[in-house]
Amino acid sequence: MTPQAPTPAYRRLGVEERRSQLIDAALSLFAHRAPDEVSPEDVAEAAGVSRPLVYRYFPGGKQQLYEAALRSAADELRHCFDEPREGPPLPRLSRALDRYLAFVDGHGPGFSALLQGGSVVETSRTTAVVDGVRRAAAEHILGHLEVTEPGPRLRMTIRMWITAVEAASLIWLDEDRLPPADELRDWLVEQFLAALEVTARRDAQTEALVRTLLTDA
Amino acid sequence: MTPQAPTPAYRRLGVEERRSQLIDAALSLFAHRAPDEVSPEDVAEAAGVSRPLVYRYFPGGKQQLYEAALRSAADELRHCFDEPREGPPLPRLSRALDRYLAFVDGHGPGFSALLQGGSVVETSRTTAVVDGVRRAAAEHILGHLEVTEPGPRLRMTIRMWITAVEAASLIWLDEDRLPPADELRDWLVEQFLAALEVTARRDAQTEALVRTLLTDA
Numbered sequence: 145m146t147p148q149a150p151t152p153a154y155r156r157l158g159v160e161e162r163r164s165q166l167i168d169a170a171l172s173l174f175a176h177r178a179p180d181e182v183s184p185e186d187v188a189e190a191a192g193v194s195r196p197l198v199y200r201y202f203p204g205g206k207q208q209l210y211e212a213a214l215r216s217a218a219d220e221l222r223h224c225f226d227e228p229r230e231g232p233p234l235p236r237l238s239r240a241l242d243r244y245l246a247f248v249d250g251h252g253p254g255f256s257a258l259l260q261g262g263s264v265v266e267t268s269r270t271t272a273v274v275d276g277v278r279r280a281a282a283e284h285i286l287g288h289l290e291v292t293e294p295g296p297r298l299r300m301t302i303r304m305w306i307t308a309v310e311a312a313s314l315i316w317l318d319e320d321r322l323p324p325a326d327e328l329r330d331w332l333v334e335q336f337l338a339a340l341e342v343t344a345r346r347d348a349q350t351e352a353l354v355r356t357l358l359t360d361a
Numbered sequence: 362m363t364p365q366a367p368t369p370a371y372r373r374l375g376v377e378e379r380r381s382q383l384i385d386a387a388l389s390l391f392a393h394r395a396p397d398e399v400s401p402e403d404v405a406e407a408a409g410v411s412r413p414l415v416y417r418y419f420p421g422g423k424q425q426l427y428e429a430a431l432r433s434a435a436d437e438l439r440h441c442f443d444e445p446r447e448g449p450p451l452p453r454l455s456r457a458l459d460r461y462l463a464f465v466d467g468h469g470p471g472f473s474a475l476l477q478g479g480s481v482v483e484t485s486r487t488t489a490v491v492d493g494v495r496r497a498a499a500e501h502i503l504g505h506l507e508v509t510e511p512g513p514r515l516r517m518t519i520r521m522w523i524t525a526v527e528a529a530s531l532i533w534l535d536e537d538r539l540p541p542a543d544e545l546r547d548w549l550v551e552q553f554l555a556a557l558e559v560t561a562r563r564d565a566q567t568e569a570l571v572r573t574l575l576t577d578a
Contacts, residue, residue, distance in 0.1 A: 296539060300532050304552075307528035308521040315517050322513060331563065335521075338555040346548065 163201055163212075166191055170213045174254030179210045214270055217255075218277045221247060225284040232360035233288050234333055240284075241309075241329045248313045249321065256314050281306050289353060297347040301339050308335065380418055380429075383408055387430045391471030396427045431487055434472075435494045438464060442501040449577035450505050451550055457501075458526075458546045465530045466538065473531050498523050506570060514564040518556050525552065 169191035173182045184198040184205050191198075202208040224243040227236045248255050282302050286294050294302070309332055316328060323331070337357065344351040386408035390399045401415040401422050408415075419425040441460040444453045465472050499519050503511050511519070526549055533545060540548070554574065561568040 296536050300529055300536075303532055304525040304528050308525045311521050311524035312517055315520055319513050319517075327563070331559065334559045334562070335556060338559045339552055342548065342551045342555045345551070346544070 162197075164216075166193070166198060166201055166209075167212050167216045170209045171216065171251070171254065174213055175250070175252045176254070179213075180206065182206070182209070184209060211270055211273075214273050217251065218273050221277050222280055225281060227284075227288070229288060232357075234337070234357060234360070236288055237285070237336065238329055238333050241332055242325070244309075245313065245316075245325045245329060248317065249325065252317065256317055278303070278306055278310075289357075291349070291353065295347060295349050297343050298340075298350045298353070301343045301350065305336050305339050379410075379414075381433075383410070383415060383418055383426075384429050384433045387426050388433065388468070388471065391430055392467070392469045393471070396430075397423065399423070399426070401426060428487060428490075431490050434468065435490050438494050439497050442498060444501075444505070446505060449574075451554070451574060451577070453505055454502070454553065455546055455550050458549055459542070461526075462530065462533075462542045462546060465534065466542065469534060473534055495520070495523055495527075506574075508566070508570065512564060512566050514560050515557075515567045515570070518560045518567065522553050522556050 166187055170182060170187050173186055173190055184202060185195050187209060188195045188198045198209075199205070202212065204211075221244070224247055225240055227240050229236075282299070285302050285306075286292075286299075291298065312328065312332060316322070337354070340350055340354050340357070344354045383404055387399060387404050390403055390407055401419060402412050404426060405412045405415045415426075416422070419429065421428075438461070441464055442457055444457050446453075499516070502519050502523075503509075503516075508515065529545065529549060533539070554571070557567055557571050557574070561571045
């Protein structure tokens with residue numbers, strides 16, 4: 145996923161770096177406060193820059209900062225799925241979940257706020273970013289399972305599990321991060337396998353997949 | 362859930378009836394179009410009333426109509442959970458799911474749009490309505506399971522399943538309502554039991570519950 149653009153000129157690099165710095169500052173604030181409680185002024189203070197500078201980069205103010213932070217978090221989330229296609233698939237899923245839960249843990253309430261839009265108005269644009277991450281997660285899982293043409297039942301099972309993981313991680317944050325991350329991870333992997341096993345009763349493709357997963361495990 | 366208010370005076374009843382008529386017209390339009398494609402003019406036409414009349418009831422226009430329709434749909438959804446506490450719990454869950462899927466089927470794309478906010482800006486107010494339905498669903502399920510003090514693991518399992526059902530029904534609409542509703546319903550009930558069985562490995566309360574469910578089934 146490394147960008148293929150030519151090395152940018154000095155000035156452009158400066159612009160991108162500054163932008164990243166401001167987004168990082170916004171994300172660190174979102175980790176403790178809802179998006180609509182984070183003003184461009186707060187971001188300026190956290191980044192140690194002037195208020196007008198923040199507005200120069202984000203003339204749309206709060207909403208634009210929120211969207212930029214959401215996109216940046218979405219990119220980071222996608223990196224959680226970067227797992228080499230080596231060894232049995234379920235331990236790979238465990239490792240991806242470890243990274244995902246570390247991301248959720250690190251971003252704290254900001255993660256919920258980013259996902260749910262907080263009180264900042266949510267637009268179809270931000271919904272599309274979040275849906276893009278969900279779709280990417282489903283594609284990654286199917287890729288690791290070496291399924292190239294998933295049938296509707298298998299696809300539905302995997303998408304349901306992804307939504308359930310999202311719900312679980314929001315609840316986990318609400319419940320003071322209990323159970324511990326490694327226990328939650330194991331439980332989510334077991335839920336994944338159990339959901340596939342239920343689908344396998346009605347779907348030959350899923351049945352074959354479950355057999356492979358249990359053999360490899 | 363019958364309102365306990367005294368019988369309203371003639372004029373007030375007329376107002377409420379008119380309001381309901383307009384909301385029903387909006388809901389029937391949402392069943393085929395995204396909320397932001399439904400204008401107060403369309404609602405006026407569908408209800409056979411004048412445009413100014415719609416604006417008199419919904420001066421906030423599109424957004425207010427959307428919120429009123431969402432609240433009305435949320436009330437209807439809650440009625441899906443009205444199931445007598447008689448007989449084994451899993452068939453009760455099946456019957457509630459039948460009503461839920463009939464609701465989803467009847468509202469079609471409007472259901473997705475209502476849940477996801479479509480392109481109409483979503484506010485914390487509309488998010489709270491949708492979350493209220495989810496919470497009510499979880500309470501109903503725990504009530505039917507006769508669990509008065511659910512531990513965090515059991516609660517998380519049930520909330521995850523509710524989110525997964527929501528995701529499944531959105532996908533179901535996308536996939537031309539396949540598999541057939543009764544098959545989807547059985548599969549969702551089996552997913553419910555399987556999710557509880559996974560949790561039961563780590564949680565004594567859930568373990569006891571699963572034992573009861575399997576005995577009653």
